[in-house]
Amino acid sequence: MSEQQAEVTTDYEPRIVAFLCKWCSSAGSDLAGVSRIQYPSNATPITVPCTGSISPNYILSALKKGADGVLVSGCHIGDCHYIEGNFLARRKIHLVKELLGFVGIEQDRFRMSWVSAAEGAKYSQVIKDFVEDLRPLGPQTKVKAGRS
Amino acid sequence: MTKKRTGVFVCHCGNNIAATVDVKKVAEAMSNEENVVASEDYVYMCSDPGQNAVLQSIKDNKLDSVVISCCSPNLHEKTFRDNAKRAGLNSFTCEIANIREQCAWVHKDKAVATEKAIKISRSAVRRAGRDQALEPIAVPVTRKVLVIGGGIAGIQAALDIANAGLKVILVEKLATIGGHMLQLSETFPTLDCSQCILSPKMVDVSRHENIELMTYSEVQEVNGSVGNFQVKIKQKPSYVDPELCKICDDCAAVCPVVVPNEHDLGLTARRAIHIPFAQAIPASYTLDENACLGLNPVRCGKCKDACDVGAINYDMLPKTVTEEVGAIVVATGYDLYAQEHMNELGGGQIDDVLDGLQFERLCSASGATKGHVLRPSDRTVPKDVVFIQCVGSRDPANHCAYCSKICCMYTAKHASLYKHHVPDGRAYVFYIDIRSGGKGYEEFVQRIMEEDEAIYLRGRVSKLYRKDGKVRVLGTDTLTGQNVEIDADMVVLALAMEPSKGTADIAKTLKIGRDKDGFLAEAHPKLKPVESVTAGIFLAGCAQGPKDIPETVSQASAAAAKVIGLLSQPTLSHAPTVAKVRNSHCTGCEMCVTACPYNAISLENGKALVNEVLCEGCGSCSATCVRSAIEVKNTTGLQIQEMIEACLA
Numbered sequence: 001m002s003e004q005q006a007e008v009t010t011d012y013e014p015r016i017v018a019f020l021c022k023w024c025s026s027a028g029s030d031l032a033g034v035s036r037i038q039y040p041s042n043a044t045p046i047t048v049p050c051t052g053s054i055s056p057n058y059i060l061s062a063l064k065k066g067a068d069g070v071l072v073s074g075c076h077i078g079d080c081h082y083i084e085g086n087f088l089a090r091r092k093i094h095l096v097k098e099l100l101g102f103v104g105i106e107q108d109r110f111r112m113s114w115v116s117a118a119e120g121a122k123y124s125q126v127i128k129d130f131v132e133d134l135r136p137l138g139p140q141t142k143v144k145a146g147r148s
Numbered sequence: 149m150t151k152k153r154t155g156v157f158v159c160h161c162g163n164n165i166a167a168t169v170d171v172k173k174v175a176e177a178m179s180n181e182e183n184v185v186a187s188e189d190y191v192y193m194c195s196d197p198g199q200n201a202v203l204q205s206i207k208d209n210k211l212d213s214v215v216i217s218c219c220s221p222n223l224h225e226k227t228f229r230d231n232a233k234r235a236g237l238n239s240f241t242c243e244i245a246n247i248r249e250q251c252a253w254v255h256k257d258k259a260v261a262t263e264k265a266i267k268i269s270r271s272a273v274r275r276a277g278r279d280q281a282l283e284p285i286a287v288p289v290t291r292k293v294l295v296i297g298g299g300i301a302g303i304q305a306a307l308d309i310a311n312a313g314l315k316v317i318l319v320e321k322l323a324t325i326g327g328h329m330l331q332l333s334e335t336f337p338t339l340d341c342s343q344c345i346l347s348p349k350m351v352d353v354s355r356h357e358n359i360e361l362m363t364y365s366e367v368q369e370v371n372g373s374v375g376n377f378q379v380k381i382k383q384k385p386s387y388v389d390p391e392l393c394k395i396c397d398d399c400a401a402v403c404p405v406v407v408p409n410e411h412d413l414g415l416t417a418r419r420a421i422h423i424p425f426a427q428a429i430p431a432s433y434t435l436d437e438n439a440c441l442g443l444n445p446v447r448c449g450k451c452k453d454a455c456d457v458g459a460i461n462y463d464m465l466p467k468t469v470t471e472e473v474g475a476i477v478v479a480t481g482y483d484l485y486a487q488e489h490m491n492e493l494g495g496g497q498i499d500d501v502l503d504g505l506q507f508e509r510l511c512s513a514s515g516a517t518k519g520h521v522l523r524p525s526d527r528t529v530p531k532d533v534v535f536i537q538c539v540g541s542r543d544p545a546n547h548c549a550y551c552s553k554i555c556c557m558y559t560a561k562h563a564s565l566y567k568h569h570v571p572d573g574r575a576y577v578f579y580i581d582i583r584s585g586g587k588g589y590e591e592f593v594q595r596i597m598e599e600d601e602a603i604y605l606r607g608r609v610s611k612l613y614r615k616d617g618k619v620r621v622l623g624t625d626t627l628t629g630q631n632v633e634i635d636a637d638m639v640v641l642a643l644a645m646e647p648s649k650g651t652a653d654i655a656k657t658l659k660i661g662r663d664k665d666g667f668l669a670e671a672h673p674k675l676k677p678v679e680s681v682t683a684g685i686f687l688a689g690c691a692q693g694p695k696d697i698p699e700t701v702s703q704a705s706a707a708a709a710k711v712i713g714l715l716s717q718p719t720l721s722h723a724p725t726v727a728k729v730r731n732s733h734c735t736g737c738e739m740c741v742t743a744c745p746y747n748a749i750s751l752e753n754g755k756a757l758v759n760e761v762l763c764e765g766c767g768s769c770s771a772t773c774v775r776s777a778i779e780v781k782n783t784t785g786l787q788i789q790e791m792i793e794a795c796l797a
Binding site: 015017023024026027029030031032033034036037038039041044045046047048049050052053054055057058061062065066067078079080081082083084085088092116117118119124 | 220221222246248249250251252253254255256257260261263264267268271655656659661662663664669681682725743745746764765766767768770771772780783785788789791792793795796
């Protein structure tokens with residue numbers, strides 16, 4: 001079983017949807033770009049105004065549409081451009097994690113990080129770490145629509 | 149819903165994108181997307197011919213929406229939206245797919261980068277597919293400006309703005325304006341007397357009809373947005389009425405409390421009731437309540453008895469005022485990196501080891517020794533003085549990674565001032581490199597080396613310790629490869645500049661970002677050096693990064709020009725990407741009302757109602773609405789769902 005799993009994970013590239021807030025994490029990822037800090041291409045970014053605007057529905061929907069992992073990244077707590085949006089987002093993390101566990105999806109498929117506009121290197125590290133942490137989990141098939 | 153006619157324009161950005169992304173392949177992939185009726189690539193989409201090509205395509209293909217796959221929207225979203233508008237499109241139907249910063253620049257493998265660029269572009273196409281035409285919301289402008297910080301940057305910005313006819317509130321934390329510049333003895337490279345050039349500006353501030361000065365005050369709360377900020381300012385009680393105070397010094401003469409004088413960085417002492425320095429603005433004494441025996445006439449009350457004009461009032465209370473302003477300039481300045489951090493250099497515990505500002509106070513005619521350079525420990529004239537540069541700067545492993553920019557110059561100035569005071573003394577300067585970029589700067593340093601015979605030693609100092617009444621300096625001269633030992637009478641450390649204490653707090657209050665070193669972050673390092681990321685908030689001086697006085701003044705004037713330009717418009721436009729309620733879906737549960745950080749949502753006739761001027765479009769409301777009855781325009785749930793799909797297809 002474990003051998004089989006190891007075999008699966010070698011050529012498996014996790015597909016990640018990364019929701020980035022416009023003010024901090026998206027700007028942080030821009031800085032990673034300007035600084036030419038290389039990181040894996042697994043995560044496709046979707047920029048939203050604020051992490052507070054991310055409904056748990058989006059996270060579940062991304063998994064359902066075939067994502068192996070979902071990242072939500074916003075301003076550091078206390079630094080939210082919209083005063084308290086990231087507090088609202090943080091509250092939802094627990095909800096989503098619980099829910100994932102309840103429906104039998106590995107909770108580690110969902111990750112939240114705080115990356116400021118000055119943290120280009122941190123953004124690249126977040127992506128690197130997430131990709132590496134997703135590999136052992138293998139492809140996500142539990143809620144993927146249309147699975148056999 | 150009628151089908152959209154979207155055009156996709158993929159930029160090569162010279163080789164910036166094209167080197168790692170197969171732009172032709174991206175354009176081709178996009179041409180197969182639903183709604184896309186034109187898909188092109190071009191070498192520089194933001195150039196005039198590039199923009200014209202987009203414009204022509206909009207007309208030729210009767211496009212109703214466009215996607216530009218190019219650099220970050222922070223760079224050219226406005227460019228391309230304006231261009232779309234020029235072609236008759238609504239600017240909010242133009243979307244940017246960031247395939248440069250978020251793709252081409254961070255990946256090397258062309259195949260995977262191209263694949264990701266396709267996903268990002270496709271995602272933008274889907275978003276554009278449901279974009280609505282929106283019109284900016286006009287909001288009135290308050291023609292009043294808040295300037296935070298009363299150093300040279302704040303003073304310059306306040307004066308420039310006030311001279312343009314706008315009202316200014318200048319808020320300073322301390323009891324007087326002037327900032328660090330007023331502590332300086334002379335300024336490089338001209339050796340102008342710092343006080344002589346600054347004091348007249350301070351007086352101008354105090355007399356200007358358009359400037360309201362609030363010293364001993366701090367900004368506590370900021371709400372609202374560009375054009376209409378509401379700020380709450382708290383003024384601490386000075387316990388002295390500046391209108392009545394005659395600065396006669398009778399109060400200080402009887403005050404029994406002696407504490408270190410901050411203006412002289414502890415080299416002198418002051419009383420609890422004091423005037424920070426002779427030229428203080430406002431020209432008034434201040435009672436330091438932390439030092440005072442207790443503001444209790446039963447315990448002391450000597451100063452009040454001594455004051456003939458009755459200026460002292462122990463019952464003065466803190467005052468909180470709320471002001472409405474249209475723009476804010478943040479000029480909160482710097483502090484020196486604390487000596488305590490430098491353990492190998494004594495950690496602030498060795499007598500006669502001073503920081504740069506303390507040395508300024510020793511040289512200053514108004515300073516601790518009335519302009520005579522004397523050792524603080526025994527008031528003798530020091531004959532061997534060692535100046536050490538880059539203390540705490542350029543040391544990513546232990547201290548600050550950055551160069552503090554002004555230390556090479558002020559150390560040369562210090563060496564020069566010392567030699568002018570003590571012609572037979574020896575000035576040694578330990579340096580890593582000499583960075584003297586600036587008008588007349590290099591010549592100045594050369595002059596100090598040649599004419600003033602300062603001894604420059606390239607190398608770092610490893611240790612300082614007290615020995616036989618002197619400070620033993622152990623260092624290396626890396627040009628000769630020799631170890632150097634100097635028994636110095638005095639050592640001056642050119643400590644790094646760091647953001648002033650409280651910068652983090654003010655950044656939080658204003659919701660503006662800081663960079664990795666804690667300085668306030670500009671919106672763009674090259675093209676928006678005085679704007680913060682938040683519209684209507686501008687930066688000036690060392691709060692944004694280490695800089696010298698001419699640069700600070702330039703930036704302050706630049707910030708002032710930006711403010712004047714902004715507030716000269718009759719109305720400002722507020723982004724129309726605000727929340728919108730679908731009444732048919734709204735149940736009046738009020739979840740959104742509580743989620744809104746701006747109190748922009750109220751309940752009217754059982755349905756949520758958005759005040760569009762207050763709404764900032766964060767979308768916190770939409771995430772709480774179980775029926776998707778409230779959504780931010782052009783970032784709707786349907787758009788996000790389709791973007792997710794596009795990212796995974």
